Amino acid sequence: MIRRITLAFAVLAATTAPAFAHLDPLEHGSFMAGxxxxxxxxxxILVMIAVGLWAAQIGGRAMWAVPAAFVATMAVGxxxxxxxxxxxxxxxxxxxxxxxxxLLVAMAVRLDTVASAAIVAVxxxxxxxxxxxxxxxxxxxxxxxxxxxxxxxxxxxxIGLGLTVARLSGGMAARILGGLTALAGLVLAFx
Numbered sequence: 001m002i003r004r005i006t007l008a009f010a011v012l013a014a015t016t017a018p019a020f021a022h023l024d025p026l027e028h029g030s031f032m033a034g035x036x037x038x039x040x041x042x043x044x045i046l047v048m049i050a051v052g053l054w055a056a057q058i059g060g061r062a063m064w065a066v067p068a069a070f071v072a073t074m075a076v077g078x079x080x081x082x083x084x085x086x087x088x089x090x091x092x093x094x095x096x097x098x099x100x101x102x103l104l105v106a107m108a109v110r111l112d113t114v115a116s117a118a119i120v121a122v123x124x125x126x127x128x129x130x131x132x133x134x135x136x137x138x139x140x141x142x143x144x145x146x147x148x149x150x151x152x153x154x155x156x157x158x159i160g161l162g163l164t165v166a167r168l169s170g171g172m173a174a175r176i177l178g179g180l181t182a183l184a185g186l187v188l189a190f191x
Contacts (some may be wrong), residue, residue, distance in 0.1 A: 029139020034146020037131065038154060043098055043188055046181050047127065049149055050101035051120050052158015053174050056166065057105065062113045067155035069117035070124040071148055077128025078147075084142045087129045094130060097123035098185030105178025108171060 038044040048070075055066040080087065099124065111119070131147055132140070166171035 024165065025028045029135070029143055029173065031142040031146040033139075033152045034131075034143035034148075036149045037143075037147050042184065043094055044127070045154065046098050046184055047094075047101055047123065048154030049158035049161065050098070050105050050181050052155040052160070053162040053177060054101060054109075054116070054120075054158075055155070056159045056162025057108055057171065057174060058110055058116055059115070060113070062116055063159055065113050066116050066120055067152065067159070070120040070127075070155065071152050073121035074123040074128035074131070074151060075148055077125040077130075078132040078140075078144050080125075081130075081132025082135065082144075087126065090133065091128050091129045092109050092189075093123065093126035095185060095189040097126065098188060099182045100185075102178050102180070102182030102185055106182055107178070108173050108175055 038048060051067055051070050055063045058066065077087070101120070104119070131144075135143055161177075162174050165171070165177070
């Protein structure tokens with residue numbers, strides 16, 4: 001089972017190209033561009049799935065509250081960028097989020113729901129800002145709605161994956177996926 005999960009992760013990693021997530025800003029502004037944006041960047045996919053995995057590991061209210069905190073704060077970051085308000089260290093914070101969330105899943109860290117939501121919210125602010133910073137002002141509402149929906153769907157996929165692998169492997173497969181996520185984050189940051 002673990003071999004299959006590792007193979008699936010490797011196939012996903014090999015078929016995802018981070019550079020494709022950052023579209024030409026002139027092509028941005030549509031709902032479909034926003035919907036597809038998070039699906040074409042390894043950093044985006046890894047973080048969104050990791051948020052879902054971690055929420056599933058924590059369980060209870062965290063399964064909806066942690067992803068909801070990410071989505072809501074990401075929308076705030078998007079609004080800041082579209083409004084022209086700069087944030088420092090956006091790209092390093094995004095890369096750090098891949099490593100940090102991967103480690104949280106790998107170590108099966110169980111914090112209370114509020115603390116967990118706060119952690120993902122900090123990272124979400126930077127993810128949202130990056131989306132808005134690439135867009136400019138053209139079609140912000142449609143694009144924003146698209147990437148919010150895509151992000152929520154990726155969180156749901158992470159929760160589903162987390163619940164499934166917990167039943168099949170007692171949580172070890174999720175921890176392995178978390179470790180692979182953190183490792184991928186290091187490769188993205190320093191590779």
